[in-house]
Amino acid sequence: MLLQEGVEAEKKAISLLSKLRNELQTDKPIVPLVEDCADTDLWNQHLEYQRGLLNESDGQPSWFRSPWLFVECYMYRRLHEAIIQSPPINGFDVFKESKDQNFFESQESVMALCTHLQELIRTIEDLDENQLKNEFFKLLQISLWGNKCDLSLSGGGSSSQKTNIMNSLEDLKQFILVNDMEHLWSLLSKCKKARENMSVDRVYIVLDNSGFELVTDLVLADFLLSSKLATEIHFHGKMIPWFVSDTTIHDLNWVIKQMKFCNHKWMSKCGANWENYIKVGRWVYHDHIFWTLPHEYSAMPLVAPDLYAELQKACLILFKGDLNYRKLTGDRKWDFTVPFHQALCGFHPAPLCSIRTLKAEIQVGLQPGQGEQLTALDPHWLTSGKYGVFQFDGPL
Numbered sequence: 001m002l003l004q005e006g007v008e009a010e011k012k013a014i015s016l017l018s019k020l021r022n023e024l025q026t027d028k029p030i031v032p033l034v035e036d037c038a039d040t041d042l043w044n045q046h047l048e049y050q051r052g053l054l055n056e057s058d059g060q061p062s063w064f065r066s067p068w069l070f071v072e073c074y075m076y077r078r079l080h081e082a083i084i085q086s087p088p089i090n091g092f093d094v095f096k097e098s099k100d101q102n103f104f105e106s107q108e109s110v111m112a113l114c115t116h117l118q119e120l121i122r123t124i125e126d127l128d129e130n131q132l133k134n135e136f137f138k139l140l141q142i143s144l145w146g147n148k149c150d151l152s153l154s155g156g157g158s159s160s161q162k163t164n165i166m167n168s169l170e171d172l173k174q175f176i177l178v179n180d181m182e183h184l185w186s187l188l189s190k191c192k193k194a195r196e197n198m199s200v201d202r203v204y205i206v207l208d209n210s211g212f213e214l215v216t217d218l219v220l221a222d223f224l225l226s227s228k229l230a231t232e233i234h235f236h237g238k239m240i241p242w243f244v245s246d247t248t249i250h251d252l253n254w255v256i257k258q259m260k261f262c263n264h265k266w267m268s269k270c271g272a273n274w275e276n277y278i279k280v281g282r283w284v285y286h287d288h289i290f291w292t293l294p295h296e297y298s299a300m301p302l303v304a305p306d307l308y309a310e311l312q313k314a315c316l317i318l319f320k321g322d323l324n325y326r327k328l329t330g331d332r333k334w335d336f337t338v339p340f341h342q343a344l345c346g347f348h349p350a351p352l353c354s355i356r357t358l359k360a361e362i363q364v365g366l367q368p369g370q371g372e373q374l375t376a377l378d379p380h381w382l383t384s385g386k387y388g389v390f391q392f393d394g395p396l
């Protein structure tokens, strides 16, 4: 790329981005996407659908008068449009630097986690059922609290894991509002016992943030294979930069490479093992445009039937993070006591579990009075990321 060419491309991207900011700040109508991509028609159709929801007198869908989930997704998609309209920097990830920084700042915790995992794998054959279950629960909780570390909540500011999270698990237990970890254990250990010689049990992980959270998910995924609770792990990531810190294939490859070549024995062992899992197909990465559309998941069978059919092959699907929870439940103002199964509005491709810290004003499946008690105790309980859930749906 010629220097001048690069400077011109940057100028173009910046002008498109400031136009976007102005539209947002002045509550302009939501305009159709212009650049022709695989998802453009679906976006523009959805915009029409949003328009149809308004009354005649309401005019056009605009930034302040449209559902938050739709507008927020649309903003990230428009950021992407500004970049792809500015060749030759059209492959640029505006959030890459902050994602990488989150990973580097969490080094201590990553090292501790990798050391723990390698020690565990070394003695895994000697563990009895109960010990194995305890280890599974530990790694699930680490993956849950890893979700605190997304960058969208801090506006892209520092949000890394600087202390060894393993020492905090006991103290954090009181903040788990719905805890279905036992269901996950009984489901996967049942799969393991019933497994025939060559049969495959897939766990799907719908990934959320890169950096520290991604490492916690990969550690969990490694454990699921090493403990034989699953035989294959299928990851689902984002096709475009999304909600600041979400994982793309570039982030996944970058994290694994960083780990493999780092100067710490166990981190580097993890990196090498994980690269190998991908090479031999025990870990499979997927992406799909549906994950970066504004649709709630109950729309998946209609909008992305191929993805729905793919998810049906899972013995368990883990949905990481807050945005996945909002899309699972349609981001509606449900009563706190509405059962999770009901809030899924017919989305039941396979047994599934949301692993999420609370960052948006939505929560279902609580005990009567629990939500009110929490509000009295801590007015910010829904949005601070301090509380978490393991919320399962599926046959027991």
Ligand SMILES: O=P(O)(O)OC[C@H]1O[C@](O)(CO)[C@@H](O)[C@@H]1O
Pocket: 072, 147, 150, 151, 152, 153, 208, 209, 243, 320, 321, 322, 323, 324, 326, 357, 359, 360
């Ligand atoms: O990375 P996560 O856990 O999906 O969090 C993203 C969340 O952060 C926000 O962008 C800001 O709170 C929410 O809109 C969104 O649900």
Ligand SMILES: [Mn+2]
Pocket: 150, 152, 208, 209, 243, 245, 246, 321, 323
């Ligand atoms: Mn995220």
